[in-house]
Amino acid sequence: MIRSRLCELVGIKYPIIQAGMGPFSNNNLCVAAANAGVLGLLSTSGVFNKDDQPWIYNEFARTGEADPEDDIGTLMEKVLKRTYRLVKERGGIFGLNVMVSKEVLWASNILIDAAIRVREETPDVKNHLKVMYTSAGDPLGWEDKIKGAGFKWIHIVPSVRAALRAKKAGVDVIVASGHEGGFHTSWEPVHSMVLLPAVIEAVQDDDTLVVGAGGFSDGKTLAAALLMGADGVLMGTRFLATQESDFHPMWKQEVVDAGDRATLVARGYVGPARWLKTPRSIEHAANTLQKSPGVFLGIPEDYSTPDMLTAFENESMKATFAGNKEKAMMAAGEVAQRIKDMPKVNDMVQKIVRDAEDILRNVPQKLLG
Numbered sequence: 001m002i003r004s005r006l007c008e009l010v011g012i013k014y015p016i017i018q019a020g021m022g023p024f025s026n027n028n029l030c031v032a033a034a035n036a037g038v039l040g041l042l043s044t045s046g047v048f049n050k051d052d053q054p055w056i057y058n059e060f061a062r063t064g065e066a067d068p069e070d071d072i073g074t075l076m077e078k079v080l081k082r083t084y085r086l087v088k089e090r091g092g093i094f095g096l097n098v099m100v101s102k103e104v105l106w107a108s109n110i111l112i113d114a115a116i117r118v119r120e121e122t123p124d125v126k127n128h129l130k131v132m133y134t135s136a137g138d139p140l141g142w143e144d145k146i147k148g149a150g151f152k153w154i155h156i157v158p159s160v161r162a163a164l165r166a167k168k169a170g171v172d173v174i175v176a177s178g179h180e181g182g183f184h185t186s187w188e189p190v191h192s193m194v195l196l197p198a199v200i201e202a203v204q205d206d207d208t209l210v211v212g213a214g215g216f217s218d219g220k221t222l223a224a225a226l227l228m229g230a231d232g233v234l235m236g237t238r239f240l241a242t243q244e245s246d247f248h249p250m251w252k253q254e255v256v257d258a259g260d261r262a263t264l265v266a267r268g269y270v271g272p273a274r275w276l277k278t279p280r281s282i283e284h285a286a287n288t289l290q291k292s293p294g295v296f297l298g299i300p301e302d303y304s305t306p307d308m309l310t311a312f313e314n315e316s317m318k319a320t321f322a323g324n325k326e327k328a329m330m331a332a333g334e335v336a337q338r339i340k341d342m343p344k345v346n347d348m349v350q351k352i353v354r355d356a357e358d359i360l361r362n363v364p365q366k367l368l369g
C-alpha cells in the first residue's frame, strides 16, 4: 500500500488531500473524503460575506446544521462539530481551510479560534480535526496560534520565495500550487512540472514536507508526484466532480463535459482566477483585459480593482448557485479536460491509489530492465 510521510504526520491512509473549495460550502465533500482515508478540508471562504452574499452563508448554515442567524464563530463551531460526528466512527481526519490575506484577517482569527474551542471542549476531536490549512496570505505571525494549539499546519504557496517564507514560519507541510490549478491562481504563472520539483529542492527536509497541487487527478499524476519526491498531492477539481460534492449539479457536469483547452484565466475576487471557458467567462476575460490588465501582466492589484468586475463576478456566482447556465461562471482547473466521470469519493480514491500502486510497482522492470 502506498504510504508517505504525509500519512504518518496527519494519520491518513493515503497521501492525498481534498482541497477546500469555496465560496460555497463543501461540508459534505469533506466528510466523504475524510471517511475515504484522505485528508478532508472544509472550505470557509464563503462565510466572510454574510451581508453581501447571504445565499452562500445560508447554504453553509443549512449544510452545517447551523442557523443562518448564527454569527461566523458559532456557525463554524457547529460545522466542525457536525463533521467530527460524521467522521469519528470511521477514523476520518479533517482540517479547516482558512484564508489569511490581510483583507480578511478579522475572519481568519474568528475561524481559527472556533476550531481551537471545539478541540478544547471535546478532547477526542483532536484525533480527527488535526489540521489547520492556511492560504492566500502571509504565514509568518501565525505560528504561535496554530502550532501552539497543537495543529499540524499546512500552507499553500505559488512560488519558491513563498515556500521559503512558509518554512521560516515553521509550517509542517508546504503545498506547491501550480498555475494549472482551479480558481484563484498566482499573479505570475509557474506550472506544477517546474514549481513542484523547485519547491522540493528549496525547502523539503526532515521537518518540512512538500505536497503538489494543480493538475493532479488520478493514479498517474499521483505516482508522478511521488516519483518527483513529493510527500503527496492535493486535488481540487477532481473532488469537485464527485457524487458527494456539494457543488451545483450543473457545475459538476460542466467539469465532466469539459474538453480540450477548457479553461481561461480572468480576474477573481482576490486576483487571477481560472474559470471554465463559457461565453460568460470569455466576456469577463475581455473586461479584465481592459479594466484589470495586471491579471495578465503579473502585476498585483488590490481588491478594489473596478467594481464593475466584482459586480460581474457576484452576479455570476449567484447565477451559478441558481443553476442559471447562461450567466454562471464556474471555476475549475485545467485538469477538467481529463475528468470524464462523476464517481463516489470512496470508489475514486480506491482507484487512484490502486492505479498509482500498479504504476510504481512496475516502474523498475518497465524502465530499468
Ligand SMILES: Cc1cc2nc3c(=O)[nH]c(=O)nc-3n(C[C@H](O)[C@H](O)[C@H](O)COP(=O)(O)O)c2cc1C
Pocket: 019, 020, 021, 022, 023, 043, 044, 045, 097, 135, 136, 177, 180, 181, 182, 183, 184, 213, 214, 215, 216, 234, 235, 236, 237, 238, 240, 331, 332, 333, 334, 335
Ligand atoms: C471551485 C474551486 C474553488 C476553490 N476555492 C478555494 C478556496 O476557497 N480557498 C483556497 O485556498 N483554494 C481554493 N481553490 C483552490 C484549491 O484549493 C486547489 O489549490 C486547486 O483546486 C488545485 O488544483 P486542481 O484544481 O488542478 O486540483 C479552489 C479550487 C476550485 C476548483
